[in-house]
Amino acid sequence: MSTSHEAGTATTHRVLILGAGYAGMAAAIQLAARTKRRTDVQVTLVNAQERFTERLRLHMVATGQHLHERDIPALLADAGARFVRGWVTAVDAHAKTVRIDDSRVLHYDTLVYGLGSVADTTLVPGVEDHAYTLDSAQDAASLADRLARLADGTVVVVGSGLTGVESAAEIAERYPRLNVVLAGRQEPGASMNPRARDYLRAALDRLGVQVHSGTAVTKVLPDSVELAGETSIAADVVLWTGGTRVSPLAAAAGLTVDQRGRVVTDATLRSVSHPDVYAIGDAAAIRQGYGNMHGTCQSGMPTGVHAAVSIARALDGRQPRPFRFGYYHTPVSLGRHDAVVQFTHPDDSPRRVCLTGRAAVWYKETVSASPWPTYLRMVKLPSSGAFWPHGGRFTRLRDAR
């Protein structure tokens, strides 16, 4: 069965964007707003849910805190884009079609691939069966339900990266009756400067989080996690934040992907093997002067905006420009009343400057709350979303007028 997405005239250019995460939303709104007056361009966003998932805040959802409802179709309608709810099951890069789980087939002239990433539950046995993840609002709500019903006991958060740190701190603050253990290979805050790292560690200690770093978790069982060296930690609940993986759809479609399955792009964010496909956000392997970018919200939104501007340029018969991005901060919440912000060099290595305490709480909240207002502004003024810090100064897309 085919759908209305190919119902345009022969001269309609159909742009199909997959995934309404931070990157896909930025791409859809930026492009729709830029092409609103054109009748020959159709922008469609496909996503599994109609509600926007504020992934940065899923550790809050997991501790029973309520977030605003963000309605994707309504915002897209304001911007002039269409929305298709569905689960993408296949991309045919040759026929230029995308298949949805209800057998619909959508056609495209340009594809924007932004299916994001999820926690990698394949790394050790037992994770799929016995651990919670924070991949979706539903996952976070399931964990919230379990934690609320737990009178006492131990929650083991596996993965001592920043998602693990934020989650452990949030759970410990919200449920002082529970023992919270943070287990992972690296020291929490390992990527930060010593002052920020010490601050983060002291905050975890104050919240009563027990840190087991330097050992890998090798197995998750119904009531414990096993560590390398044949020790184990009893666990009533396990939250898995150890590493991420991407959808296998790009590789299955024959797009060139890196060893992690991310779409390898050229400097303009087009697939190196299929120039009619752009890749953005966590699903893309994007090279910069300092090396490959890693997935974050701060870099994901600019990739979406840049892909949209590039497509708008190409529709005007102009060449897309290279994408340039440098990291500038790592804001980390430590419960609702504490935080640390590490400012970074463009390659994400730590600067000497960091913020702590109330100033950091304000900064982190401002950053976490900013994506949706940014989308709202872009609907009216696309150029408002088209600049970001780069290498210590603001870079503006040169044609973002």
Ligand SMILES: Cc1cc2nc3c(=O)[nH]c(=O)nc-3n(C[C@H](O)[C@H](O)[C@H](O)COP(=O)(O)OP(=O)(O)OC[C@H]3O[C@@H](n4cnc5c(N)ncnc54)[C@H](O)[C@@H]3O)c2cc1C
């Ligand atoms: C708890 C937590 C805290 C975080 N905190 C920070 C932070 O402070 N700062 C930061 O920069 N990053 C943070 N991150 C990472 C950040 O959330 C990701 O880097 C970011 O969400 C990536 O954006 P994206 O648009 O590429 O993909 P995603 O946000 O993953 O969005 C992908 C979208 O595609 C949809 N999708 C996927 N597959 C399909 C399919 N087959 N069919 C249909 N739809 C599909 C998903 O449902 C989703 O809506 C955090 C992550 C977590 C889990």
